[in-house]
Amino acid sequence: MKIYFKLILLLLTISLASCEDVIDVDVQNGVSRLVIEASLDWEKGTTGSNQTIKLSKSTPYFDTTTNTGVTNASVRVVNDNDGTEFVFTHQGDGAYTTNNFIPVVGESYTLEVIHDGETYSANETLTPVVDIDAITQSVESGFNDEDLEVNIIFTDPEAEENYYLFKFQKEGDLLPTLEDGDDEFVNGNKVTWWFEKEEDDDTDEIEAFMPGDTVSIEFYGISEAFSNYMQILIEQAEGAGLFSTTPVPLKGNCINTTNADNYAFGYFRLTQVVRTSYTFQ
């Protein structure tokens, strides 16, 4: 629903004589924080035993350093129900892995990261996802009536509130597109979620999907708390436009139990995911 409001307001703005250009802006430098990307995603149809947690440091906004991996931390995840401990070991460049993780839908897990003498901890429950009923393509749905879009069709479970995360990436694209959704307006319905590439006015390249293009699709079931987090993250990643919500410092669920002010960026999430891809005809 929100997306329609945003689209309409965006279009209203564009419809006026607006012009856009890239400029130099001085921004403030906040403190560098630990970034915990603890995305324990259980791909449907696999054991889910191989998992990776990435640790890095935040940098100034216009900094182009990429080598920010945190290599000297200790990382473990504990199943709160039975106390099983999964130790993640450093593989280089801030990536910590395990190959014996046991994902259980509906169970709660605790993450513990110890870095520079401070302990970070987070708690989350593994959220399931329904299967995708079908994937189709069309031109008449979506925002642009002439461009191809891919449709993910699934049936929302009626019994509970559901929150979804979609990740699309066209083959050859540098960046993925994330979209979040919930069943507030579509509870229990067959839902068609469309995705099309937005035209970029700055370049003359054809951005829209063409027959033969492949797009990778990831469909996650996520918790309400993580959905709240992603909603803000996605909206803020789109830039703070005229009619965007005022941006806010975004806090995830990784708290610093040694020094609360030094909280970490990122999130400890446990999701079930359907990964697939689609090639346009």
Next chain:
Amino acid sequence: MKNLVLLFMLFTAILSAQDNYTVSGIVKEASNGETAFGASVFLKGTRIGSITNEYGFFSITAPKGTYTLTVSYIGFESMGQEITLDQNQKVNFEINEESTQLDAVVVVAEETERVSLKKPEMSVSKLNIKTVKQMPVVLGEVDIIKSLQMLPGVTKNGEGTGGFHVRGGAVDQNLVLLDEAIIYNTSHMLGFFSVFNADAIKDIKLYKGGIPARFGGRTSSVLDVRQKDGNSKQLAFTGGIGLISSRLAVEGPMFKDKGSFLIAGRSSYVNLFLAAANEDNRLGFYDLNLKTNYKLNDKNKLYLSGYFGRDSFKFGKSFSSSYGNASGNLRWNHIFNDRLFSNLSLIYSKYDYDLEITDDEFDWISSIKNYNVKYDLKYYASDKFKLDFGISGIYYDFDPGQVRPTSDTSPINFLALDRKKAFEGGLYVNAEHKITDKLTAQYGLRHSSFSRLGGQSMIDYANGQPVVYNSTLGIYERGTEIGETAYKEGETIKSFGNLEPRASLAYQLNESSSVKAGYSRSAQYIHLLSNTTSVTPLDVWTASGKYIKPQLSDQYALGYFRNFNNKKYSLEVEGYYKTTDNRIDYIDGSNLIGQNNIETEVLNGEARAYGLEFLVRKNEGRFTGWVSYTLSKAEQRTLGGTAGGPGINNGDWYNSAFDRTHDISITGAYKLNDKWTFGGNMVFQTGRPVTYPNGQYEYEGQSIASFSERNSDRLPAYHRLDLSATYKPNRRPNKGWEGEWVFGIYNAYNRKNAASISFTQNEDLGINEATRTAIFTMVPSVTYNFKF
């Protein structure tokens, strides 16, 4: 309360009873019969006088004697008439426009500086429509809201947004009245045009502070716009043809000279071009103003007025949207006697929008409606004492949103947010009191009440907390629902009452200068919900109730006023300090769209604003204009309160989005000869507070920005220059047709003022970049205006 008022009247009547007589009447313009609002009527050689009210009525009481009753009014020749005051009498005036346009004045002050110096009324800007029409016209049309923004203390939240801000107040804190009907959205096409069609408007009064007790319901300002009555002498046409829109107004006598009418319409025709260009998109607006009046007899007059305006947008076959205001007002003026004037108004107004999403087969509608009854009286007790009093009631009906599937195959379920109903009552008394020859005062009291009415259920939250601070994660979260309470139709959910004292004093230091001081308290019971950088046409109003408290504001102002060089120049300096309690603020990640329980998204905060305003005007000569400068600060703070925790932005004071440290506006008009007039506006403002990133990190394969504290950065300074030229071709004396060409350039040096700066990762290069959106770069315009 009523008894008190009567007693007061009786008391003042007795005081002034000895050998005093009253002269009353109506002042009208000779050419078209429009009543003159704000004309000064006085007994020459004395300090006894009166200002005509909205309906042209005046009443003067003075000791027995012979006087010259004189009327003066901006842009009109002064008129006098000998009267022998030995009995109560009626004198009506018909005043003529000044013929020498060379002396045309561009003034925003009350008529006759003499009076304005003495009047305790401060922080008021009155613009006659003739004045506004003399200001540079830059987007092809005379724009009242843009003209107001040239005054000190009035700003706009950047281009591409509607509304305006007064003395650090929010858009929803302005009470905007068109013929007394509340207008909820003042702009067309996101601020490109205002909803006020200058051809249908008579005058405009903006109260930035010292709001008289007869107005209530908003804490920041009152913009009182009055429509013309319509020409009662002859049928007349006014219009204009511009590049973007055109307009036409017809007015004339009706009911065998017992009344008159006015119909004015305006429409954009961008759509025609779009259709011609085979574009699927449509955008446009139109509006319609109607007014008619009927004089029953000398003591009774009826007025009926209406406004209807709409913006519509359509994007291909996928989306369409339209929104607009509608209002209607029936008024009955009744003159009880020479000293007691009354007006009864029945008013309806509405703002609504709809969105239709064709692809997903649903639409979304939302509206706010109100029905308003007002009865206002003015008692001219003596030349030293005048009393206003009255009563009003507003019934509100909020429909925050309905999602309706438009077909059987729609994937969307029907959903209607709870309708909210409320009643707002007001009762006031206000005195204008000339204490000594040099000291005048205006003091009054308003009692406002508000009842949130039933017919809906309200959620109950654990510990009564709709918002809870999660101290582990350090964030605010929605409270836990523990049930709900159903309220029956007509039952009161929650009620509030507030006493609002208002007072101001003027002390005349000498013939050319005075000092004034004022205090006012005001309450606001309805709130516009907006957590976006700028207010949008799709924002929804909500009512105070069980969880949301009314806003309460106190304002103190002090001013110095002076005329120079035989009133050729004038200077106004005002300082103000304003505090507002219970200003809604939004928790991080608040979701207002389709939100049934707004209380879970907001906290009650507070706001404060202070500033110093300077206005220097040149009132006469070939060159007229003014320079205004405002130095100000507007901040807000929201503590955790019942939700616990430190509050929003750690509970620190932070800049409001409408804080402007410096705001300079210069406007001028130069009359070269009878054919050519040139005009210019220059605006410079400190950039708007915004929130920029203060770091980045990698998440989900993207660079994610981390943001600073709220509004701790600023957009680059805003400045622009507008130019205009008006050409009046030679007029053949016998012809009725009068035409003029208006050429304008908005933003003449093509400054790319940032409406917003957005921070994103470049999709191709992967680097972070800042993108500026400028909405109006240079916009040229040509308009042909005509009258016949």
